[in-house]
Amino acid sequence: MNNFLFAAAENDAIAYCKAGGMGDVVRDVPRQIAEKGDVTHIVVPSYGRLHQKGILVTTLNFELRGLTYTAELYEVVPKKTIKNIHHYVIHHPEIEAGGIAHIYHDDPEEPFFTDAIKYFIFCTAVAEAVKRNAFGELDVIHLHDWHSSLLLFLREYDLAYENLKKIRFIYSIHNLAIQGIRPFEDNYSSLDNWFPHIRYDRESLQDYRYTDCINLMAVGIRFADAVHTVSPSYKKDVMLPSSPPEFIGGEGLELDLQLANKEKRLFGILNGCNYKNINVEVKGQIYRNTVKALFRWLQEESKKYKADFLAHTGEKTMNYVGNRPKFIVSSVARLTEQKFYFFKRSPEAFVAILNKLEKVDGIFMLLGTGAPEYEELFRNMSYKHKNFIFTNGQSESLIDSMYLESDLYFMPSLFEPCGISQMLSMRNGNPCLVHHTGGLIDTVKHMKTGFGFDGKTYDEKIANMLTSFDVALDIFVNDKPTWNKIQSNAKKARFTWEKSVKKYYDLLYKL
Template identity: 70%
Template sequence: MNNFLFVAAENDAIPDCKAGGMGDVVRDVPREIAKRGDKVHVIVPSYSRIHKTGTFRTQLNFRLRGTDYSAELYAVPPKKNIENIIHYVIHHPEITEGGIAHIYHDDPTEPFFNDYIKFIIFNTAVAEAVKMGAFGELDIVHMHDWHSSAMLFLKTYHPDYQVLKKMRYVYSIHNLAIQGIRPFYDNYASVHNFFPEIQLDHQNLQDPRYQDCINLMAVGIRLADAVHTVSQAYKEDILLPSARPEFVGGESLEVDLRNADNEGRLFGILNASNYANVRQAEKGLLYRNTVKALFRWLQDESKKYKADFLAHTGEKIMEYVSNKPKFIVSSVARLTEQKFYFLMRSPESFEKILDRLKEVDGIFMLLGTGDPDYEHLFREMSYKHKNFIFTNGQSEDLIDSMYLETDLYFMPSLFEPCGISQMLAMRNGNPCLVHHTGGLKDTVEHMKTGFAFDGQTFNAKLEDMVNKLDEALNVWEHDQATWKKIKANAKKMRFTWEKSLDEYYNKLYLL
C-alpha cells in the first residue's frame, strides 16, 4: 500500500472549504487513489473555523521568525466517509480566513501579504507533522499551487526538515497567474523575516521579473520531482510567453516550465469530472430556485447594499415563471478577468449576443460573484437588457438547475487550464460555446460536441464569438437533427478520473 499526503489551500471533501476547481481536484483524486487500495491524508488550513468540528490529534511546535510557534493538527469529518482517506486541518490563530470564499485574502496594496503569512505557517506546521510521523511513512507528497510549494523550500533548505527528502514530490499548477510573490528582505511578510537562519539561494528562488522577491509558484516548478498542469493543451500554452490580451501563456515562468519539460518533469494530464453519485437536481425548478436564492440573500446583512438589484432580478425572473423563454444560454463562474475579459473589453459584443437571443425569444442567465468592476458591469447590463438575468450570488441548488435546464453553456475564458463547468454542462447533454484555448480545446470540438470561437487577433476573437453564437442558434432554429446529434455527442463524452489517474500513477507518481 502506497501512502500519500495531499497539501492544498482547498478541499471540497470537507464542508465550506472551496473557492474554485482546485477544491474539486483535491476532493476527487484522493477518492480515486483510495479505490486503488492506497492510503491518502489530505491537509488544508483551518482558517480559524474548520477545526471546530474536528478531533484534536497533536500539538506541532516549530520555530519561525526566531520565535517558538505552536499549531494544532485536527482530523475533521468529511462530507462522505471513504475508507483509506483521512482529512486534516492545521489550526493557528494567524491562519485566518480571507474575504474570497472565506479562504483567500485580497491584498490590493501589498499582494499576497496576508496569504503568505498564513501559508508559511501552514506549510511549516505540515512539515513538522510529517517529521513527527503524524501520517506514517509517506511515499508521495502532492502539492497544489503556490500555497503549498513552501514544503519544497523547507525540505531543500531548512536544517530541521531534511527528513522530508525521503518522499517524492508532485506539484500541480491550477492557476499559473497567481504566483505568491513576496520580498526576500525588509518586510514582515518576507522570507528572511520568517526564516532568518537560512542562507537564501536567490537564484533558485527569485521571481524572473522582480529580482528582490521570491516567487513561490516558480519554487514549485523548479524544485518538484514532477510538475503537472491540468490539461495537455494548457501545457503547450504555458511553454510560450504571454502576449496579453491575445494570448495568456507562461506568465513570465515559461523558461522555468520549458526547463522542467526538457528535464522530463512537466506533464499535461486533463482533470476529470464526476459521473457517479451526482447531486441530482429536479427539472423545472430553475426560476423557483432563482427566486428562493434571491429571497435568501435579501435577508443577508452583507447583501443589503445589493438589495435593490436583487429585487430587480426577482421581478425580471417572475415573468419567466409563467412565460418560459424558448432558449437559455447560461454561465456560472467567478467574475474575474480570466472568465469574462472578452465581455468587459467589449460590452458591445455581449449586447449583440443578447440582441440575437431576443430574436429567438431567448435569455442569458449568469450566476456569480467576484471582481467589483465585473459585478458592476453585469448589474448595469441587467438593468439595460430585459433578457439578461444576472444572479449576483452563490447557490448550489440554482447552479444545479442551470446546468440541467440550459440549452447552451457559454464559457468565454481568456485562458483555461482545464475547466470543469464545460464538463458538467456536457454531462447533462448541453452543448457549450467556448473560447478555443487550454483545457477547453481538449474537451469541446466545434460542431461535434459544441461550439468554439477563436481568431488571430483580439478583435477577430470578439467577432468570432458573436458569429459562433449566431451559428449555434441557426443550427438550433433550422437544423434540429444536427442540434440533437451535438447534444447526444456532448452527453456521451466521458472525462473520467479513472483514466486520468492511470496517467498520474505512470507519469507523476511513478508507481
C-alpha cells in the same frame, strides 16, 4: 499499499472549503486513489472555522520569526466518508478566513501580504506533522498551486526538515496567473522575516521581473520531482510567453517550464469529471431556486446597492416562472479577467448576444461573484436588458439547476488550464460555446460536442465568438436533428478520473 499526502488551500470533500476547481481535484483524485487500495491524507488550513467539530490529532511546535509557533492538527469529518481517505485541517489563530469564499484574502495595496503569512504557517506546520509521522510513512506528497509550494523551500533549505528529501513531491499548477510573489526582506510578510534561521540561494527562488522577491509558483516548478498542468494543451501554452490579450501562456515562468519539460519533469494530464453519485436538482426548478437564493441573500446583504439589485433580479426572474423562455444560455464562474475579459473589454459584443437572444425569446443567465468592476459591469447590464438574469452570489442548488436546464453553456475564458464547468454541462447533455484555449480545446470539439471560437487578434476572436454564437442559435432554431446529435455527443463524452489517475500513477507518482 502506497501512502499519499495532498497539501492544498482547498478541499471540496469537506464542507465550506472550496473557491474554485482546485477544490474539486483535491476531492476527486484521492477517491480514485482509494479505489486502487492506496491511502490518502488530505490537509488544508482551518481558516479559523473548519477545525471546530474536528478531533485534535496532535499539537505541532516549530520555528518562525525567531519564535516557537504552536499549531494544531485536527482530523475532520468529510461530506462523505470513504475508506482509505483521511481529512485534516491545520489551525492557528493567524491562519484567518479571507473574503473570497472565506478562504483567500484580497489585499489591494500589497497582493498576497496576508495569504503569504497564512500559507507560511500552514506549510511549516505540515512539514512538522510529516516529520512527526502524523500521516505515517509517506511515499508521495502532492502539492497544489503556490499556497503549498513552500514545503519544497523547506525540503531544500531547512535542515530541520531534511527527512522530506526521501519523499517524492508532485506539484500541480491550477492557476499559473496567481504566483504568490513576496519580498525577500524589509517587509513583515517577507521570507526573511518568517524564516530568519534559514540560509538559502536567492537566485534559485527569485522572480525574474521582481528580483528582490521570491516567486512561490516558481519554487514549485523548480524544485518538484514532477510538475503537472491540468490539461495537455495548457502544457503547450505555458511553455510559450504570454502576449495578452491575444494569448496567455507562461506568465513570465515559461523558461522554468521549458526547463522542467527538457528534464522530463513536466506533464500535461487532463482533469477528470465525476460521473457517479451526482446531486441532481429536480427539473423545472431553475427560477424557483433563483428566487430562493435571492431571498436568502437579501437577509444577509448589508450593502444597500446590492440589496436593491437582488430585489431587481428577483422581480425580473418572476416573469419567467411558468413562462419558460425558448432558449437559455448560462454561465457560472468567478467574475474575473480570466473568465470574462472579452465582455469587459467589449460590452457591445455581450449586448449583441443579448439582442440575438431576444429575437428568439431567449435569455442569458449568469451566476457569480468576484472582482468589483466585473460585478458592477454585469449589474449595470442587468438593469438595461430584461433578458439578462445576473445572480450576484453563490448557490449550489441554483448552479445544479443551471447546468441541468440550460440549452447552451457559455465559457469565453481568456485562458483555461482545464476547466470543469464545460464537463459538468456536457455531462447533462448541454453543448458549450467556448474560447478554444488550454483545456477547452481538449474537451469541446466544434460542431461535434459543442462550439468553439478563436482568432489571431483580439478583434478576430470577438468577431468569431459572435459568428459561433449565430451558428449555435441557427442550428437550435432551424436544424433540430443536428442540435440533438451535438447534444447527444456532448452527453456521451467522458473525461473520467479513472483515466487521468492512471496517468498520474504512470507519469507523476512513479510508484
